[in-house]
Structure formats: structure tokens, C-alpha cells
Amino acid sequence: MHFAVQVSRVSKHYRKKVAFEDISIEIQTGEIYGLIGPDGSGKSSLMQAIAGVLTYNSGDLCVFDTLIDSEKSAEKIKHRIGFMPQGLGLNLYPDLSIEENIDFFANLRGVSSDLLQQRKEMLLSVAKLTPFKTRPMKNLSGGMKQKLGLVCTLIHQPELIILDEPTTGVDPISRRDFWEMLNRLVMDEGMTALVSTAYMDEASRFNRLSVMHQGKVLVQGRADDIIAKSPGWVVEIETSQPSVVLARLKVKFETVEQLGQMIRLVIFDQEKDVIESILKEQLGSEEHQWYFLPIGLEEFFIHHLKNHSSSAAKRLQNPSYPISQSPTDKDRVNTDEPLIQADNLIRRFGDFIAADQVTFEVRPGEIFGLLGANGAGKSTVIKMLTGILPPTDGAGFVANQNMAHSGMAIKESIGYMSQAFSLYLDLTVLENIKLFGRIYGLSGERLQERIDWVIDVGHLQSVQNEPAGSLPMGKRQRLALGCALIHQPKVLFLDEPTSGVDPIGRSEFWRILVNLASEWGVAILITTHYMLEAEHCHRLALMQAGKIVAYDTPVNLKQTLKQQKGQVLSVNVSHPYRALSCLQKAGYDNLSLFGNRLQLFSKTVSKTKNDVVNVLKNNQIEIKDTMVLQPSLEDVFVDRIETALAKHELR
Structure with a gap:
């Protein structure tokens, strides 16, 4: 096993302020490694240290087996690294066109004219930016800016790319395009990627990750393995009486919230059949429909912080907002008319x-x-x-x-x-x-x-x-x-x-x-x-x-998509990129890659599961587990917007 990055007990202090402390991580060659954590947890500082643009106080940091302990040593490997800082298009020039920005960064990196033309055409095609290459950067949408930023970061064919919250402020369609682009390049070119994100659902796309808080790594590994350390369930309850259901379930469960017309429970350390029994007892024989979903990284993250003595976690456990006091009749809006x-x-x-x-x-x-x-x-x-x-x-x-x-x-x-x-x-x-x-x-x-x-x-x-x-x-x-x-x-x-x-x-x-x-x-x-x-x-x-x-x-939108496209089959595999390639060759076109999981829609999910399992087994790919999920709002968003785009293109 070869490592692109090895960080051993590295610390960085700004006088009395700790940026990060005693950090140890190893990033394997050819993987997408993630950093997640709240504001001020040290993610950006750690990424800058790995990129060689920020000195650190103690420990050892190696990139491609080179110890980065001085500006001189950092210069030795900078040509092998691409670094994209945080912020929409902050590494780009607003008055230059897409193509001019790419040419500028290529010249800065000393890319030959032959290689430039070849990589520019390929990257623009993968990023779906070819039709817009003459458009000034300042006139691009947020998603297009981020894809252009990634193209400029990749133009010199780096072996390691470091992306600091590359999809913040970007819509779900552009985020999905961004990740498909990144997965394809990692798969085709064998690149290694270090990525931070504020979107916890996005963190499931990492092969492995570290959860950071207050300058320290709390836990690291594969997303599924991390979540397995605190087993639990998310339960979504569809009901016509959300306020009544909310009041009944608050008696039995700690984390209960109303989301529009839906009630959502987050439950740790309880078996599914026990939860089912409590739900039936509390909700009686009334018509309510509920779904059990696996715990996600966001639920794990918030739950995990409750075990630490941070002020943020204390607020989550014991919120004491003055706004929660009952308003007077004078304060409350008293009208049924649309506002x-x-x-x-x-x-x-x-x-x-x-x-x-x-x-x-x-x-x-x-x-x-x-x-x-x-x-x-x-x-x-x-x-x-x-x-x-x-x-x-x-x-x-x-x-x-x-x-x-x-x-x-x-x-x-x-x-x-x-x-x-x-x-x-x-x-x-x-x-x-x-x-x-x-x-x-x-x-x-x-x-x-x-x-x-x-x-x-x-x-x-x-x-x-x-x-x-x-x-x-x-x-x-x-x-x-x-x-x-x-x-x-x-x-x-x-x-x-x-x-x-x-x-x-x-x-x-x-x-x-x-x-x-x-x-x-x-x-x-x-x-x-x-x-x-x-x-x-x-x-x-x-x-x-x-x-x-x-x-x-939201409930009706998800239900409509389920009727149209079915449920989501999620398969956890040992070699995700090889599995993706095998299934695409077998005719499965609409696959999404989420770290070590492959996901696809199916109206006949049992049959699809058997067929997919057979394809993977015939190619000697280990299947670690399979799950059947309900469509999410992100699935709804992508489907409706893509349908609207297709109708527009047909006119």
C-alpha cells in the first residue's frame, strides 16, 4: 500500500490560538479522502500545510515520501500538487473567459502547447463547459465557476489535488456534476484527492475521511465504518397530524423534530423492532406511514459532539432560546390570509x-x-x-x-x-x-x-x-x-x-x-x-x-418520484471504481458513486439487486452490504430539473 500523504502528530499554533493539534492521517494513492468538521475546526489550515503553503510547528508531514519541513522542500513537490482554495471562483480572474483562465494557469504551470490543447479539450468536455468557453468568468453561475476552478487546478495533470470546500454555495445538479467529474478523473488518471466539505451528505462520497473538531481528529475511516460505531436509525413519519404526533413522540424519544408535514426521529442504540413497538404504542391504530433510514454522517456528527464539552453541543442538548417563550397575542401574527x-x-x-x-x-x-x-x-x-x-x-x-x-x-x-x-x-x-x-x-x-x-x-x-x-x-x-x-x-x-x-x-x-x-x-x-x-x-x-x-x-414530491422511478438500491463494494466500470459495461447507465457505494433507481428492486450482485460476483468484486432506500429530495431536485432541461432542449 502506497501513501500520497502521511501526517504524523502535526500541530499548528497561531500564538495562543490552536489551528490544529497532534493530527495523524494517511492518504492512500488513488483515493478521495475527506475532511469534515464545523467552522474553525482546522480543516483549511491542515490542507494548506499539506499543500506546502503554510508552515507548521511540530510533527512530520510527508507528501510523496518528501518531508515538507521548509519552503525549499515544499517547492520540490508543488508541481505534483493542485490546490483549490475555499470560495466561489476566488482562484480565477473575473474578466478573463473560461478558455483564457485555463490558458493562464497552464502557462503559469509550464504546460506545453500540445499537452495544453489535449487536456483543455478533455477537461472542458468532462466539465460540460465546452459550449461556454468564450464566456467571461464573472458571468458564470456558481456551479460553473467551481467546475472551471477545478479544470484550472487539474490542467497541469497533478498527482494530488487539494480542494477546500469546493461545492459550498453550489446547487445539487452542479454538485453532482462536480463529483462525477472528480470520480472520473481519479478513476482514469489515478489521481489522489483531499477534499473538505460543509455538506455532510456529500461526505458519503469519500473513500475514507477524518472528522475534525476544535483542531483535533475525533474519528477517521470509511463512512460506513464510522457510522457503525454508533448504530441507530432515522425514522421519517408521514402524517396529516404532525403536531399531535410530535407531542406524543417527544415523551419517548430525545431527538424528535417536525419537518413541514413530516416528523423525523433520530434514534441511537435501539433495535428496529423496539422502535417499531414504541411507534405503534404511541400512535395507536391511526393512519401513519413511516420509513426507517440508515443514520447519516450529519446525525452521527451532531450525536458525537454531544459527548464532548463544547458550547455548541451544550446548546444542542439544552437549547435556551428566549424565542421559545410563548408570544403574546399582540406579538403573534393573527390572520389566515396569505402574507x-x-x-x-x-x-x-x-x-x-x-x-x-x-x-x-x-x-x-x-x-x-x-x-x-x-x-x-x-x-x-x-x-x-x-x-x-x-x-x-x-x-x-x-x-x-x-x-x-x-x-x-x-x-x-x-x-x-x-x-x-x-x-x-x-x-x-x-x-x-x-x-x-x-x-x-x-x-x-x-x-x-x-x-x-x-x-x-x-x-x-x-x-x-x-x-x-x-x-x-x-x-x-x-x-x-x-x-x-x-x-x-x-x-x-x-x-x-x-x-x-x-x-x-x-x-x-x-x-x-x-x-x-x-x-x-x-x-x-x-x-x-x-x-x-x-x-x-x-x-x-x-x-x-x-x-x-x-x-x-416535500412528502408528495418524493412519493411522486418513487411512483415514477422506484426505490434506490445502494451497494457497498470492495473496489468501487472497478465495480462502476463493470456495471456500466453491463448496461447500467444511471449509476451514482458515493465513496464505496454504488446507487441506482429501480422499480423492480429485488430483481435489480440479484442482477447487480451477479455481475459484481462474476467480476470477483466483494459485496459488503446492500440497502434499499427511499428517494430523497436531492433525487427529486435532480430529476425535475433534468426533465425541465430536456424539454427545453427539445423545443
């Missing part, structure tokens, strides 16, 4: 139609999800509904007022958190909150009361005198949410509010949103690329090319 209405909204920019006859409504106490690929028109719709952008045609109503000619009075009923961090980085947390309070006309005791509320609800007491720009992403987003809520709006617009936020931060953020909707009656419209978050929404609208292509509850 947000989009009525055939159209927005053109010259010949380009960004929003095309968009229609939906959001009622008090409802969380409504607006989903779509990068550039689908979601942010344009929000800007029209908030009065920032006038519609070309159609109308948008918020709190029964037409936003096209509403005054400041109606805008005071709206809270808006934009896609970009919209606060003032040089001001302290407290100064930002005061500023937004005064902008909304608060003063005196009322202002102080709301400042205290924002600090408490966001758990910002320890950082209230620190500049907003110095906060980790999770705290920044809670500050931004608090500032959007300081004037107690009836309606809240959130544009990708948790992009780049770790699971702990997302969990805290959503506790606040669910309580705002259920207890205070706030109508919430949210966009997100994270499909586990979309499960919290009561209803969803999927957008593609400015149009709504699906509009229903």
Missing part, C-alpha cells in the same frame, strides 16, 4: 427572462422553500417581492400590499437576509445590531430590549464586542438573522442563509426559524441548496430557467 403572494411575476433583463410567470403564496406560520439551480431566478423573485427590483409584469404582494408601489411602512413588516453577508464587517456585533435597530426606527428601552433579544437568540454574548468580520460563518449568519428580525417583521425572506455553515450552526439556525413560524406565525420564504434543510419546508417550489417546474409538499 406573501407572487402573481404571474415576470422580470426581463433585455432579451433575457429571469423570472417567467412565477405564481405561489405563503401563509402565516408557513416555511416555503424556493429551490433551483444557480441562475434559476430565485434571487430575482425575492428582490421583486421585497420591492428591491420592479417586476416587468405581474404583481407581488406582501402583507396585502403591492410591493411595486408600497412605502416604507410595508417594508417595515419585512425582514430580509440576502445571499451575500450584508452586515458591516468593520463594526462590532453590538454596533451592527444597534445600527439596524435605528434604521427600523427603534430607540430607547425598546431598542435595548430588542438588542438583548438578538444577542440572546444568536448566542452572541461572548463576541458582542468583536468585529463582525472576525466571526466564524455560523455566528455571522445568526447575527445577520437577528438584524433581519430586530423589528419583529411578519414576513421573513432568507436567500441561501446557511451556505457554508456547518451542521451545528445549521441546526441552531433552523431551531430559530421553526419556532418563528410555529409560535409567532411568521411567514418565511427561504432559498437553499441544502436538501436536508428543504425538508423543514411545508411546501416547495422548484425553479428552472425562471419557471416553476414543481410545486408541492
Whole structure:
């Protein structure tokens, strides 16, 4: 067994601050190795040390059997490494076209003209960027920027690529394309990849991984093996009475939450038949349907942190949000009328139609999800509904007022958190909150009361005198949410509010949103690329090319896909790349690779399972286990968007 990277008891300190400490990992040649963990866990610093761009204080770090202990030794192997830093397109030049960016990086790396042409054509084809190669980088969607960044990182044919959260802020379609591209290149060229991610569902795509927290590795190995150390189940319950079911199950289970019209349980260390018995006892003979799903890395990660003495874990175990106090009748939104209405909204920019006859409504106490690929028109719709952008045609109503000619009075009923961090980085947390309070006309005791509320609800007491720009992403987003809520709006617009936020931060953020909707009656419209978050929404609208292509509850959308395409067969194999190749040769085209698992849809899952097992056994590939899964919202997203794209191409 040969290792591309060997890290032995390596530590990095910035004066009194620990970036990472006593880290030991080994990355095998030809594998995709992952780093997962919350903000500030040390992932980026460790990757920079391996890339040779950051010195470390102690320990041994070898890359391709070369000890990296000085700038001189790092220079010896840099030509064999490709490094893509965190941030959408931050390693690219906005005014250069796709092709010009690639040529620039090729020249920088000394790639010969013959090899450049050959690799450029291949990489553009794999990345599906060939038709857009003359387009300036600044005009690309987030997904296209990340694929171009990967192409530029790969242009000199590196043996090791280091990718720091390459898919943060990227939609599920582009994320899937990105991973298919990476898997193909690792399989075809024998590359090794070190990748970090904030998306826990994405971590299942790694061959092996390390879970990091507070600068240390908590656990490492294959995803399935890590999860097996804390056996458990996720149970999704479809019911017409979610609040009743929630109350009954809270008596018996610790981790129970309502996700739209569905109840979700996360249960560790209990047998399936015991859980079934409790469910039947608590829910009686009423009509409820439930599914048992395997524990994922996100559930494992949050559960594991509860066994550590971090403040984040303590908050998850014992949340004490002031917002959880029951609101008075004066505070609660008391109306059954829709608080947000989009009525055939159209927005053109010259010949380009960004929003095309968009229609939906959001009622008090409802969380409504607006989903779509990068550039689908979601942010344009929000800007029209908030009065920032006038519609070309159609109308948008918020709190029964037409936003096209509403005054400041109606805008005071709206809270808006934009896609970009919209606060003032040089001001302290407290100064930002005061500023937004005064902008909304608060003063005196009322202002102080709301400042205290924002600090408490966001758990910002320890950082209230620190500049907003110095906060980790999770705290920044809670500050931004608090500032959007300081004037107690009836309606809240959130544009990708948790992009780049770790699971702990997302969990805290959503506790606040669910309580705002259920207890205070706030109508919430949210966009997100994270499909586990979309499960919290009561209803969803999927957008593609400015149009709504699906509009229903998460449960109904998944059920419809199940009827159309069947269930998901997931097979855990010993040699995933060889298994993928064998099954493709046998005629299985729509395969997805998730680390050591192969997944595909089937309406006749038992027969497909037998056929797949026979193909793999005939090729001497060991099958470690098989699972039958229900379609996920990400499956729904990919299917609906691809169907819409295919219809558009046929016209």
C-alpha cells in the first residue's frame, strides 16, 4: 500500500490560538479522502500545510515520501500538487473567459502547447463547459465557476489535488456534476484527492475521511465504518397530524423534530423492532406511514459532539432560546390570509427572462422553500417581492400590499437576509445590531430590549464586542438573522442563509426559524441548496430557467418520484471504481458513486439487486452490504430539473 500523504502528530499554533493539534492521517494513492468538521475546526489550515503553503510547528508531514519541513522542500513537490482554495471562483480572474483562465494557469504551470490543447479539450468536455468557453468568468453561475476552478487546478495533470470546500454555495445538479467529474478523473488518471466539505451528505462520497473538531481528529475511516460505531436509525413519519404526533413522540424519544408535514426521529442504540413497538404504542391504530433510514454522517456528527464539552453541543442538548417563550397575542401574527403572494411575476433583463410567470403564496406560520439551480431566478423573485427590483409584469404582494408601489411602512413588516453577508464587517456585533435597530426606527428601552433579544437568540454574548468580520460563518449568519428580525417583521425572506455553515450552526439556525413560524406565525420564504434543510419546508417550489417546474409538499414530491422511478438500491463494494466500470459495461447507465457505494433507481428492486450482485460476483468484486432506500429530495431536485432541461432542449 502506497501513501500520497502521511501526517504524523502535526500541530499548528497561531500564538495562543490552536489551528490544529497532534493530527495523524494517511492518504492512500488513488483515493478521495475527506475532511469534515464545523467552522474553525482546522480543516483549511491542515490542507494548506499539506499543500506546502503554510508552515507548521511540530510533527512530520510527508507528501510523496518528501518531508515538507521548509519552503525549499515544499517547492520540490508543488508541481505534483493542485490546490483549490475555499470560495466561489476566488482562484480565477473575473474578466478573463473560461478558455483564457485555463490558458493562464497552464502557462503559469509550464504546460506545453500540445499537452495544453489535449487536456483543455478533455477537461472542458468532462466539465460540460465546452459550449461556454468564450464566456467571461464573472458571468458564470456558481456551479460553473467551481467546475472551471477545478479544470484550472487539474490542467497541469497533478498527482494530488487539494480542494477546500469546493461545492459550498453550489446547487445539487452542479454538485453532482462536480463529483462525477472528480470520480472520473481519479478513476482514469489515478489521481489522489483531499477534499473538505460543509455538506455532510456529500461526505458519503469519500473513500475514507477524518472528522475534525476544535483542531483535533475525533474519528477517521470509511463512512460506513464510522457510522457503525454508533448504530441507530432515522425514522421519517408521514402524517396529516404532525403536531399531535410530535407531542406524543417527544415523551419517548430525545431527538424528535417536525419537518413541514413530516416528523423525523433520530434514534441511537435501539433495535428496529423496539422502535417499531414504541411507534405503534404511541400512535395507536391511526393512519401513519413511516420509513426507517440508515443514520447519516450529519446525525452521527451532531450525536458525537454531544459527548464532548463544547458550547455548541451544550446548546444542542439544552437549547435556551428566549424565542421559545410563548408570544403574546399582540406579538403573534393573527390572520389566515396569505402574507406573501407572487402573481404571474415576470422580470426581463433585455432579451433575457429571469423570472417567467412565477405564481405561489405563503401563509402565516408557513416555511416555503424556493429551490433551483444557480441562475434559476430565485434571487430575482425575492428582490421583486421585497420591492428591491420592479417586476416587468405581474404583481407581488406582501402583507396585502403591492410591493411595486408600497412605502416604507410595508417594508417595515419585512425582514430580509440576502445571499451575500450584508452586515458591516468593520463594526462590532453590538454596533451592527444597534445600527439596524435605528434604521427600523427603534430607540430607547425598546431598542435595548430588542438588542438583548438578538444577542440572546444568536448566542452572541461572548463576541458582542468583536468585529463582525472576525466571526466564524455560523455566528455571522445568526447575527445577520437577528438584524433581519430586530423589528419583529411578519414576513421573513432568507436567500441561501446557511451556505457554508456547518451542521451545528445549521441546526441552531433552523431551531430559530421553526419556532418563528410555529409560535409567532411568521411567514418565511427561504432559498437553499441544502436538501436536508428543504425538508423543514411545508411546501416547495422548484425553479428552472425562471419557471416553476414543481410545486408541492416535500412528502408528495418524493412519493411522486418513487411512483415514477422506484426505490434506490445502494451497494457497498470492495473496489468501487472497478465495480462502476463493470456495471456500466453491463448496461447500467444511471449509476451514482458515493465513496464505496454504488446507487441506482429501480422499480423492480429485488430483481435489480440479484442482477447487480451477479455481475459484481462474476467480476470477483466483494459485496459488503446492500440497502434499499427511499428517494430523497436531492433525487427529486435532480430529476425535475433534468426533465425541465430536456424539454427545453427539445423545443
